[in-house]
Amino acid sequence: MLDICLLGTGGMMPTPNRFLTAMLARLNGRLLLIDCGEGTQVTMKLLGWGFKTIDVICFTHFHADHISGLPGMLLTIGNAGRTEPLTLIGPPGLQYIVEGLKRIAPELPFSLKYIELKQQNTIEISGFHISYILVEHMVRCYAYRIDVPRKGKFDLKRAEQLNIPKTIWSKLQKEGIAYYNDKEYTADMVMGKPRKGISVIYCTDSRPIDSLITFSKYADLLICEGMYGEEEKKQKAIEKKHMIFSEAARLAKQANVSRLWLTHFSPALLEPELYLQNAKQIFEQTELGEERKVISLYFTE
Amino acid sequence: MLDICLLGTGGMMPTPNRFLTAMLARLNGRLLLIDCGEGTQVTMKLLGWGFKTIDVICFTHFHADHISGLPGMLLTIGNAGRTEPLTLIGPPGLQYIVEGLKRIAPELPFSLKYIELKQQNTIEISGFHISYILVEHMVRCYAYRIDVPRKGKFDLKRAEQLNIPKTIWSKLQKEGIAYYNDKEYTADMVMGKPRKGISVIYCTDSRPIDSLITFSKYADLLICEGMYGEEEKKQKAIEKKHMIFSEAARLAKQANVSRLWLTHFSPALLEPELYLQNAKQIFEQTELGEERKVISLYFTE
Numbered sequence: 368m369l370d371i372c373l374l375g376t377g378g379m380m381p382t383p384n385r386f387l388t389a390m391l392a393r394l395n396g397r398l399l400l401i402d403c404g405e406g407t408q409v410t411m412k413l414l415g416w417g418f419k420t421i422d423v424i425c426f427t428h429f430h431a432d433h434i435s436g437l438p439g440m441l442l443t444i445g446n447a448g449r450t451e452p453l454t455l456i457g458p459p460g461l462q463y464i465v466e467g468l469k470r471i472a473p474e475l476p477f478s479l480k481y482i483e484l485k486q487q488n489t490i491e492i493s494g495f496h497i498s499y500i501l502v503e504h505m506v507r508c509y510a511y512r513i514d515v516p517r518k519g520k521f522d523l524k525r526a527e528q529l530n531i532p533k534t535i536w537s538k539l540q541k542e543g544i545a546y547y548n549d550k551e552y553t554a555d556m557v558m559g560k561p562r563k564g565i566s567v568i569y570c571t572d573s574r575p576i577d578s579l580i581t582f583s584k585y586a587d588l589l590i591c592e593g594m595y596g597e598e599e600k601k602q603k604a605i606e607k608k609h610m611i612f613s614e615a616a617r618l619a620k621q622a623n624v625s626r627l628w629l630t631h632f633s634p635a636l637l638e639p640e641l642y643l644q645n646a647k648q649i650f651e652q653t654e655l656g657e658e659r660k661v662i663s664l665y666f667t668e
Numbered sequence: 669m670l671d672i673c674l675l676g677t678g679g680m681m682p683t684p685n686r687f688l689t690a691m692l693a694r695l696n697g698r699l700l701l702i703d704c705g706e707g708t709q710v711t712m713k714l715l716g717w718g719f720k721t722i723d724v725i726c727f728t729h730f731h732a733d734h735i736s737g738l739p740g741m742l743l744t745i746g747n748a749g750r751t752e753p754l755t756l757i758g759p760p761g762l763q764y765i766v767e768g769l770k771r772i773a774p775e776l777p778f779s780l781k782y783i784e785l786k787q788q789n790t791i792e793i794s795g796f797h798i799s800y801i802l803v804e805h806m807v808r809c810y811a812y813r814i815d816v817p818r819k820g821k822f823d824l825k826r827a828e829q830l831n832i833p834k835t836i837w838s839k840l841q842k843e844g845i846a847y848y849n850d851k852e853y854t855a856d857m858v859m860g861k862p863r864k865g866i867s868v869i870y871c872t873d874s875r876p877i878d879s880l881i882t883f884s885k886y887a888d889l890l891i892c893e894g895m896y897g898e899e900e901k902k903q904k905a906i907e908k909k910h911m912i913f914s915e916a917a918r919l920a921k922q923a924n925v926s927r928l929w930l931t932h933f934s935p936a937l938l939e940p941e942l943y944l945q946n947a948k949q950i951f952e953q954t955e956l957g958e959e960r961k962v963i964s965l966y967f968t969e
Contacts, residue, residue, distance in 0.1 A: 380744055381707070383714050405706050405740045406682070413684050431739050431772045439706045439736045443681055467768035471732045 426457035502573035519559030596642025630656035727758035803874035820860030897943025
C-alpha cells in the first residue's frame with residue numbers, strides 16, 4: 368500500500384486558505400516529500416505522519432513557492448530526532464540553492480546527500496522508485512513519477528516440480544537468490560513476470576507537453592497543476608508556462624491514468640469548483656485537490 | 669498615532685495554531701516590520717495592512733524562526749508593486765544571510781539596502797526612529813526600540829512678541845527654519861521642549877539583562893518574549909537564553925513601561941493563560957500576545 372497526501376493546493380504564494388502545493392508519499396512507514404514551500408511543515412504537522420522518517424525530498428524547481436520552507440523543515444526534522452542522512456533531489460544547482468538557504472540552519476543532526484538531475488535515470492530510496500522528466504516551465508523544472516513495483520507471482524507448482532526446498536521459498540521471493548546444500552536457486556526459476564505496481568505522477572509547474580503523456584501512462588494517480596480554471600486564461604497559461612484545467616484533463620485522458628487531482632491554484636482562483644466541469648467533461652475521473660487530501664493506493668490484479 | 673500589530677506569538681517553529689513572533693508598526697501609512705519567520709506573510713495578509721509600503725525590516729537575530737519567511741516576503745512585496753528601495757537592518761552578517769536566502773528570489777523589482785548593526789546609533793526611516801541594544805541569547809541578538817518623537821509646543825504668544833510673520837509659522841514648526849524678507853527665523857525662538865513621544869520595545873530572544881531596563885524605560889508598550897510560563901522552567905530558560913513570564917514582568921516593572929505583551933511561546937506551552945498570573949502578580953499591566961493583536965498608540969500630554 369502506498370499512501371499519498373496532497374499537502375497543499377496553492378501556487379505562487381501561501382495564502383490564509385491554502386498551503387503551497389506539495390506531495391507526501393508513505394510506504395512502509397518511510398516518507399518521500401516532493402516540494403517544500405513556506406508552510407509545508409505546518410500542513411504536515413496537521414496531517415500527523417511525522418517528520419523523522421522523511422528519507423528523501425524532491426524538488427521540481429527552485430521557484431520560492433516550491434522550496435522556501437526547506438530551512439524550517441530541515442530544523443523540524445532534526446528536532447524530531449533524525450540522525451540518518453537525508454537525500455535531496457532536484458535540478459542542477461540544487462546544492463548551491465540549499466547551501467544558501469542553510470545559512471539560517473547551519474547545524475543539523477543529520478547529513479544531506481544531494482542528487483542533481485541530469486540524464487534519465489531511476490533512483491531507488493526506501494522502496495520508492497523515483498523517475499523524472501524535464502518539463503516546460505519558465506525555469507528548469509521536472510515532473511516526478513513514484514513507482515512501487517510488484518514482483519511476479521511465485522509459481523508454487525513449478526517450485527514443487529523443481530524440488531526447491533520449502534525452507535528457502537521465502538528467501539527466494541524476497542532476495543531473488545537462495546542456496547540449499549550448496550545448490551543455487553534463482554528467482555527466474557519460480558517467479559512469474561512482474562505485475563502492475565503502483566504509480567503516481569506529480570507534475571507542477573509545466574505546460575502540457577507530449578512527453579508527459581508517455582511519462583504518465585497508466586498511472587494510478589496524476590497530481591497535476593491547474594493554475595487557472597477558466598478556458599479564456601489559456602493564453603495567459605501559455606505565457607506563464609502553466610496549464611488550465613482542461614489541458615490537465617486532456618493530458619490525463621491521453622495518458623490513460625486512473626484519476627487526476629488538480630492543484631497549484633492561482634491565488635486569484637478563489638473558487639476552483641466553478642471550473643471543475645471544464646476538466647470533467649474531458650476526463651471524468653478529475654477531482655479538485657484539497658488541503659491534505661489523502662488516498663491509499665493498493666496493488667490490483 | 670502609531671499602530672502596532674503582533675503578527676504571531678510562536679517561538680521555535682510555526683505550528684497550526686500560532687504564527688511565528690513578528691511585529692508590524694504603521695505610521696502615516698508606512699510600515700516597519702521586525703522579524704519575518706515562516707508564515708509571516710500569511711498573517712500579514714489576514715491583517716490587511718498591505719505589503720507595498722514596508723520600508724524597513726529589522727531582524728533580531730538569524731535563527732530560522734525569525735527570518736525564514738524573508739524570501740517569500742520579498743517576492744510578495746514585489747508582487748504588491750513596490751519599486752522603492754527597501755532597508756534591511758540586522759546583526760553583522762545580515763547581507764551574507766540574506767544573499768543566501770535570495771538565491772530563491774533572485775529577481776526583485778526593488779533594491780535592498782543593508783544596515784548591519786554595530787555601535788549604538790539611531791536610524792530614522794519613514795518617521796520611525798529605530799534604536800537597538802545587544803541582548804543575551806545563544807547567538808548575537810538585538811532588541812529594538814521604535815520611537816515616534818514629538819516636538820515641543822509652538823509658543824504663540826512668543827511668536828507674536830517676536831513679530832514673526834504668521835505666513836511662516838507653519839514652515840517654522842515643520843522644518844525648524846524659515847525666512848521672511850531675508851530674515852532668518854529658527855525653531856528655538858518659538859518651540860517649547862520636545863514632548864513625550866511614543867515608544868515601543870520589541871525584545872525576543874533574550875535573558876532579562878539589566879541593560880534592557882534602561883533601554884525600555886517608560887515605553888508605552890513592551891513586547892517581550894515569554895518562552896515558558898512555568899516558574900519551574902527558569903533553569904531551562906537560563907540554559908536556552910530565554911525568559912519565563914515572571915522575568916519579563918519584572919523587567920516591565922523595573923522599566924516602568926505602560927504595558928507588557930508576552931509572546932514567543934514555546935510550542936510545548938499550549939495554554940499560556942494558565943501562567944499569566946505569574947506575570948500579573950508582578951506587573952499588573954501584562955497581557956498575553958495573540959495572533960494579530962493590535963493597539964493604536966497616541967501622543968499623551
